[in-house]
Amino acid sequence: MQIQDLPYPDPGVPDARSGPRFLWWLFRNQLGGQLKSLAWGLLHFASVSALPFCVGLAIQAVVDRSGSRLALAGGVMVLCCVGNALGDTFLHRAAVTNWITAAARVQQLLARKTALLGSALTRRVAAGEVVAVSTGDVEKIGWFVEAVSRFTAAALTIVLVCVALVVYQPALGVVVLVGLPVLALAVLPLLPRATRRADVQRDKAGRATELASDTVAGLRVLRGIGGEELFLDRYRDASQEVRHAAVRSARMWSLISAIQVLLPGLLLIAVVWHGVHLAREGRIDVGELVTVYSSVMILTYPLRHFEEIAMAYSFSRPSAKRAARVLSLERTTDTEGSRAAEIPTGDLYDPATGLLAPAGRFTAVVCGDPDAAGRLAERLGGHPSEEGTSALLGGVPLDELPLKSARTAVLVQDKDPVLLSGTLRELLDVPASGAVGAEDALSAAQCGDVLTALAQGSVGADDAMDARITERGRSLSGGQRQRLALARSLITDPEALVLDEPTSAVDSHTEARIAEGVRALRAGRTTVVFTSSPLLLDRADRIVFLHDGEVAAVGAHRELLHTEPRYRAVVTRETDEETAASPDDVPAGGKPAKPLADDGRAEGRDGSLSDDDVLHRLEEIEETA
Known part of the structure; x- marks a missing residue:
């Protein structure tokens, strides 16, 4: 897979049982790129490591006054330089490709999982964690995946050089053969502590990212209640914890780096000291001493990849763990369904609570527990995030339909709808029956002032439909966002429309007009509204009052005010x-x-x-x- 061929036609089915298993699965699926990187890495490291032999051969040729051997050494050196240049160039190209394609595969997997779970994802995982996984974590995972092949090439090169030195000059080669494993393994006792400190740092950074994301998302509300400074203080404290954890982690990694500088220096001293004694005794030539010395010095370059792979793994392991946690989430129902695709019609019924919304009627649902109301609204749409009895539309269990058919039949707008960035025309370009136009939907949702505000705030947009909406509609008020989201839902014109507190941020005058507009536009279609607003309740055909998870009363608004004290307490805030x-x-x-x-x-x-x-x-x- 090349970068220009992205995205993947199918990113595959990941092994999300644990972080290490996910990394291993990702490595296996990048095997072609890993082998390319390994081949170019071997060429690069072998060419670099062969230079000391060429230098030693050339020096000995000068000492022996042999022109032919000097020419041979020069020719081999040219070949090594060419191999080094080619290997380094294409190794970098292959490594970057592996990094980007691995990160892209993880992002595709996360995007597919997000689309599959929908709103259920943020009910089970914090939104900030999802952001952290899909941004910073995928880069760290990609780093480890590409570093594996370079590390493997470096390790194989070190083994080959050690064997070559033993064959070339056994007396000094044995010293190098014994010393290099010590260099490579000396830092192993420190790695668990360094990994733990890195894990702590990543966890604290992840929590800080979650806090920042959630704070930014709710900044308008925080300013409204005067809680902005409180949350900013919390983020300052969280960022300081990240800084302290990063300093502790950096101390350990700096110690590991210092050891990997100190020990090769000691090995060089040992090789030179022993080699000088051997040369004075006439047991080795000057060229052989220079070759072994240069080889040890050059080998410090591939040895650095031992430290890098340890760092890459320590940083990628918690990232892979978080990614695996998100990717392991599954829906409680089969999205393919056990029935053929169809769009049923009829009454909308929830067996768990006894809620019945007659076909073609405007039904309002009053529930004193907002969380219970949200779960019920999700259940009415079919394929909810929690296990339970399936809601029925026309007697057909929605959970048994394919997810696409269930969503086409019943559309649920939750209490916090999201507006994607783009133009208003793009926002309203949703799958729809075609029976409801954008103008009618915007009118029913009382979006006249919203259109005016968008047109005034967009330079060069003559038509309000071409005005741009910022990310999540942050430039709009809460009531304006609600009304645009309601218009988007009305355009789809589903068989059954479920609205959860669609006017909670709208003033009373506008709310009454919205109630009339929705009632008129949805005439003859099934509409269910979860609300406690008297203005909406007074215009509903039928009101269902829920108490303790069951239907407690059914009737008209004014009738229930007189006959059901619990209903009156919820509606009037008594x-x-x-x-x-x-x-x-x-x-x-x-x-x-x-x-x-x-x-x-x-x-x-x-x-x-x-x-x-x-x-x-x-x-x-x-x-x-």
Whole structure:
């Protein structure tokens, strides 16, 4: 695989049982590139290591006044230089290719897993960790994969040179043969401690990255509640922990580097001292002494790759562990499904809670537990992240349909929808039935002011549809992002649309208009809205109240306000003290009811009007203005 051929047609199925297993799987799948790198590495290191023999041969030829041997030594030296140049050039090319292709394979695997899991991924793994794995970690994994072949070439070269020295000059070759393994293995006792310190550093850096990512994502909210400095202080503390851990790790690696400089120096001293004694005794020639000395000095170059492979492994192991953790996540259901692909129609039903959303009706669901509501909304879309009983659409279990068919039949918009960067036209370019146009969807979602803001903020965009939206829509307010996300969902026009708190960041006046717009646009289609807003509830055809994971009451908004105290407590935010202060309004078997106005809207005990009353007053003022 060459860089220009990326991406991979199929990145494969990784062995994600552990970090080391994942690295081994990745190495095996890069075998072709590894062999190329190994071949060029052997040529490079062998050419470099052969130079001392050429120099020794040339010196001895000068001493012996042999022109033919001097010419031969010069010719061999030229060949070694050519081999060195070619080997180094193509080794670098092959190593970079292995690095980039390995990192690209991991990124493809992560992207495929992210697409498969969808929103379930961030429910099981922190968003910051996913970012850390897909950015910094893939580079470290790629580094180790490409370093393996260079290390192997260096190790083979050292073995070959040691054997050649023993054959060339046994008296000095034996010293080198004994000394080089000591050099290579001397740092092994320090590697576990260095690896542990590197692991600590990587873990702290990963947590700091997660904190930074989560802080940036929620910066607007933090500023709104005055918590910006608190989270910035937390990040400063986390970054200082990373710095201290990095310093401790660097101390250990600097010690390892110092040992790998000191020990080769001692070996050189030993070789020279012993060689001089042998030369004085006439047992070796000057050329042989120079050859052995130069070989030992040159071998310090491939020996450095022992330190590099240790560092690469220590840094890549925690990265591979995190990547394997993400890649090992699986859906609780078979995305291929056990049924043929179809788009069922009919009532949407959840056996676990007893929730029934009749076909073609606007159903609102009220639940006092937001987390439970989110899990139920996900379950209604089929193939949820948690195991459980499948929701049914027209009597067909959604979990048994292929994932694509389930998503086409039921679209779930969660409470924190994501807006991708690009133009508004690109944002709204989603798979759809074609029955709902962008203009109708934007109108129903009350996006008029959003279009105006986008047009004014985009230079050179005459049409608001060509205005650019920043990453995650950060240039927009929370309410504007919600309305654009709602318009995107309405365009798809699915058989059943599930909306989880779609107007939580919208003002009451706009919320009422959205309720009317969605009701009109979705007429004859199944719509389920999870909300506790009276403005949405008052316009629903049917309201289902959930308590303790079961359907507790079904009816109209104003009916449930009078008959179901638990529903009233959730919708009106009635406190226990307020409930206890109204003993005369206690229905049979229920809690006291909050006083109601003549038209059925909740009224405060001091005569103050509810949000619904305020909305009606605003509409009257607007009509008479």
